[in-house]
Structure formats: C-alpha cells, structure tokens
Amino acid sequence: MxxxxxxxxxxxxxxxxxxxxxxxxxxxxxxxxxxxxxxxxxxxxxxxxxxxxxxxxxxxxxxxxxxxxxxxxxxxxxxxxxxxxxxxxxxxxxxxxxxxxxxxxxxxxxxxxxxxxxxxxxxxxxxxxxxxxxxxxxxxxxxxxxxxxxxxxxxxxxxxxxxxxxxxxxxxxxxxxxxxxxxxxTDIEGLDAAQLVEKDLKAYPFNERNVVVGQVELATLEQVDGMIDAIEADLERRCEEDSLAFAAVMLTDITSAQTRLLYKGEWAEKLVKHEQNGQLMMENTLSRKKQGWPWLQNELV
Ligand SMILES: [Mn+2]
Structure with a gap:
C-alpha cells in the first residue's frame, strides 16, 4: 500500500x-x-x-x-x-x-x-x-x-x-x-485572526532559524479591515511560542494583485524601511512562492 x-x-x-x-x-x-x-x-x-x-x-x-x-x-x-x-x-x-x-x-x-x-x-x-x-x-x-x-x-x-x-x-x-x-x-466569513494566519501558513527553515509565512487571498483588502491588530498580535504570539525569528502573513487582493504584508519577530526591523504610512504594500504580488518568499529571503539575510 x-x-x-x-x-x-x-x-x-x-x-x-x-x-x-x-x-x-x-x-x-x-x-x-x-x-x-x-x-x-x-x-x-x-x-x-x-x-x-x-x-x-x-x-x-x-x-x-x-x-x-x-x-x-x-x-x-x-x-x-x-x-x-x-x-x-x-x-x-x-x-x-x-x-x-x-x-x-x-x-x-x-x-x-x-x-x-x-x-x-x-x-x-x-x-x-x-x-x-x-x-x-x-x-x-x-x-x-x-x-x-x-x-x-x-x-x-x-x-x-x-x-x-x-x-x-x-x-x-x-x-x-x-x-x-x-x-x-476568498471566503473568510467568520474566521478569527488565528484562523486567518493558520489558513495557508508555511514553515521555512532559514539561516538556521525558523520562519513562517502565511497567505490569505481576498477579493478586497477591506475584508480584513478591523482585524489587522488581532492578526499582528497572533503573529507575535507565534514568534514567542514557537521561537520563530519571523512570522508574516501576506494579505493578497487577488483582483488587483496587491499584497499587504503583516509581520512580527526579531527580524521584523529589517523590513521597516519598506513601509509607507505604516504599511508594507507589495504591488503586483500574487504569489508567495515566486514573489513574496524570494523577496523576503533577500531582505531577511
Ligand atoms: Mn501546489
């Protein structure tokens, strides 16, 4: 078998x-x-x-x-x-x-x-x-x-x-x-912050540390309005509980190919320079595998 x-x-x-x-x-x-x-x-x-x-x-x-x-x-x-x-x-x-x-x-x-x-x-x-x-x-x-x-x-x-x-x-x-x-x-009705982060979360060993990157595909970023703080708190909790160097979730509007990245952890400071108005937006980004994760690997080294 x-x-x-x-x-x-x-x-x-x-x-x-x-x-x-x-x-x-x-x-x-x-x-x-x-x-x-x-x-x-x-x-x-x-x-x-x-x-x-x-x-x-x-x-x-x-x-x-x-x-x-x-x-x-x-x-x-x-x-x-x-x-x-x-x-x-x-x-x-x-x-x-x-x-x-x-x-x-x-x-x-x-x-x-x-x-x-x-x-x-x-x-x-x-x-x-x-x-x-x-x-x-x-x-x-x-x-x-x-x-x-x-x-x-x-x-x-x-x-x-x-x-x-x-x-x-x-x-x-x-x-x-x-x-x-x-x-x-893109149906996220009724999911709480932890469930959203968990929805499509992947673990990546990187530079002898552990990193997780999730992705939530949405019809519009407005679907997660009001949940940003709770999602960030959940990312922080995962970093502490699982000794992660970095935890992030890509919030991807699949209609406009715009991704907002929420992220926490020891390595988070490496990304702050890319923020505008307190948000890290990735234009033209639909794919974690081909766009999100390769970009993050460059930034997190
Ligand atoms: Mn596949």
Missing part, C-alpha cells in the same frame, strides 16, 4: 493531487490511498462537493509505510515521522527541498503552476483514462494555484491542461467555473 500525502496545512492542490495521484497508481495496478495532514479549507470543500468526492482520511503518521509526496519536498511540510517511511514517489512544482531517500525513487518535479498539471501529463503519457470527478479535481487545483491563470507561476502547460480537462469535467462555462472557485477561495 502506498500512502499519497500532500503537505501540512493542506491547500486544494495538496488534496486534489493526493486523490489524483492515487488514481494514477491504481491504474498502474498498485494499491494506494490518499491521506491528508490537516483540515481542508473552504475552497477545497467547494471543489470536493463539485466533484462529488470524499476528502482523504486524516492521518499524520506514516512510519513503516511507502509514501508518495505531492506538492512539496520539504521535511518541514512532511509528516513528522517521514524519516521512518520509504519515500517512493514525488510529484511537485516547488523548489527542491530537503527530503532524502534510501532507495531510488520516481520523481516528477516541473516548474509549472500546479502539481495537478504534472499529474495530468502523467495520465496522458500513460494513457490512463481521466474520469469526470478526477478531471474536475485537477482543473480546479490548477485554477486555484494559478488564481485563474493570473499568477506569475502560471505556464502554458497549466493553461493547456485546463483547456483539455474542462470538457472531461463537463465544464462549458469556464469563466463562471473560475468565478465560483475564487469566491470559495
């Missing part, structure tokens, strides 16, 4: 990739099961409801198992006991992280906008039929990760995949499909 597992604090790609990769492995005649390392977000709930599929089982221990990692190669994002598991496969679209393997493995790491874009191409290469629910999952994950093709992480391969998947998913009106997805993505 191969367990297929996305990263901690799973986003839609991590869940959809785990389900899609499992189908690919089963088509190869292998036994496989998707698992998740945390609760799914509202956008993923919307996608699973559209595809009429159940979420993977919650499971955070993989010791003694064979595993495929989807959507990450960083130990910090893997199950805590992944060193006691055998990593036999990786499908990812991030920079190469720090996982090590004992035996040769199958690794597909492409610089595209979404793990599901790679999986779609593997289905094609292996002539595996793509069912309607799996097509729905894969196109949704690609549109989520690329923010409806708007992110600088989006490549032609991502667009081609969605255009081929749409008819398989029975989607005739792509614009309406994207709009519904983005409404679910």
């Amino acid at each position: 191969i367990l297929v597992v996305g990263h901690k604090n799973p986003d839609s790609d991590s869940i959809c990739s785990a389900l899609a990769a499992t189908e690919l492995l089963k088509a190869r005649g292998l036994e496989a099961m998707p698992i998740r390392q945390g609760e799914i977000n509202r956008e993923t709930q919307h996608i699973l409801a559209t595809a009429n599929l159940e979420q993977p089982k919650l499971r955070t221990s993989v010791a003694g198992e064979k595993v495929w990692l989807v959507d990450y190669t960083d130990l910090a994002q893997a199950p805590d006991d992944v060193n006691e598991a055998e990593i036999v496969g990786i499908v990812d679209h991030h920079r190469l992280g720090d996982v090590m393997t004992v035996n040769p493995l199958e690794a597909w790491i492409w610089p595209v906008g979404c793990t599901c874009t790679i999986l779609f191409n593997l289905f094609k290469m292996e002539n595996v039929e793509i069912s309607k629910p799996i097509a729905t999952l894969m196109m949704s994950a690609i549109l989520s990760d690329t923010v409806g093709f708007a992110s600088p992480t989006c490549t032609q391969k991502d667009k081609d995949a969605v255009l081929e998947l749409a008819p398989l998913a029975g989607v005739e009106d792509l614009d309406a499909f994207i709009k519904d997805l983005l409404i679910a993505k």
Whole structure:
C-alpha cells in the first residue's frame, strides 16, 4: 500500500493531487490511498462537493509505510515521522527541498503552476483514462494555484491542461467555473485572526532559524479591515511560542494583485524601511512562492 500525502496545512492542490495521484497508481495496478495532514479549507470543500468526492482520511503518521509526496519536498511540510517511511514517489512544482531517500525513487518535479498539471501529463503519457470527478479535481487545483491563470507561476502547460480537462469535467462555462472557485477561495466569513494566519501558513527553515509565512487571498483588502491588530498580535504570539525569528502573513487582493504584508519577530526591523504610512504594500504580488518568499529571503539575510 502506498500512502499519497500532500503537505501540512493542506491547500486544494495538496488534496486534489493526493486523490489524483492515487488514481494514477491504481491504474498502474498498485494499491494506494490518499491521506491528508490537516483540515481542508473552504475552497477545497467547494471543489470536493463539485466533484462529488470524499476528502482523504486524516492521518499524520506514516512510519513503516511507502509514501508518495505531492506538492512539496520539504521535511518541514512532511509528516513528522517521514524519516521512518520509504519515500517512493514525488510529484511537485516547488523548489527542491530537503527530503532524502534510501532507495531510488520516481520523481516528477516541473516548474509549472500546479502539481495537478504534472499529474495530468502523467495520465496522458500513460494513457490512463481521466474520469469526470478526477478531471474536475485537477482543473480546479490548477485554477486555484494559478488564481485563474493570473499568477506569475502560471505556464502554458497549466493553461493547456485546463483547456483539455474542462470538457472531461463537463465544464462549458469556464469563466463562471473560475468565478465560483475564487469566491470559495476568498471566503473568510467568520474566521478569527488565528484562523486567518493558520489558513495557508508555511514553515521555512532559514539561516538556521525558523520562519513562517502565511497567505490569505481576498477579493478586497477591506475584508480584513478591523482585524489587522488581532492578526499582528497572533503573529507575535507565534514568534514567542514557537521561537520563530519571523512570522508574516501576506494579505493578497487577488483582483488587483496587491499584497499587504503583516509581520512580527526579531527580524521584523529589517523590513521597516519598506513601509509607507505604516504599511508594507507589495504591488503586483500574487504569489508567495515566486514573489513574496524570494523577496523576503533577500531582505531577511
Ligand atoms: Mn501546489
């Protein structure tokens, strides 16, 4: 049995990739099961409801198992006991992280906008039929990760995949499909400051210290008016409790590609020079991976 597992604090790609990769492995005649390392977000709930599929089982221990990692190669994002598991496969679209393997493995790491874009191409290469629910999952994950093709992480391969998947998913009106997805993505109704920070928080080991950077995608920055102080207090609390050198959250208006960065920690003073009127705004910034985090790495050295 191969367990297929996305990263901690799973986003839609991590869940959809785990389900899609499992189908690919089963088509190869292998036994496989998707698992998740945390609760799914509202956008993923919307996608699973559209595809009429159940979420993977919650499971955070993989010791003694064979595993495929989807959507990450960083130990910090893997199950805590992944060193006691055998990593036999990786499908990812991030920079190469720090996982090590004992035996040769199958690794597909492409610089595209979404793990599901790679999986779609593997289905094609292996002539595996793509069912309607799996097509729905894969196109949704690609549109989520690329923010409806708007992110600088989006490549032609991502667009081609969605255009081929749409008819398989029975989607005739792509614009309406994207709009519904983005409404679910930016739905933060009822979430408190800690839940917002946690929503898509990623840990990055950096210069022998630990850093976390979250991102909240919004239809307008006004959605978080009145929550700024509480979010900053939560970032400060995380720095103290987890001995972080830096904790930040990108508040991203996906319609205007404007990001406001809230940040706390020992290293916060390195960024103050970029503030205007007490705010650090990042113009034209949609992607944490391609824009936010690379910029922060330069500033935090
Ligand atoms: Mn992804």
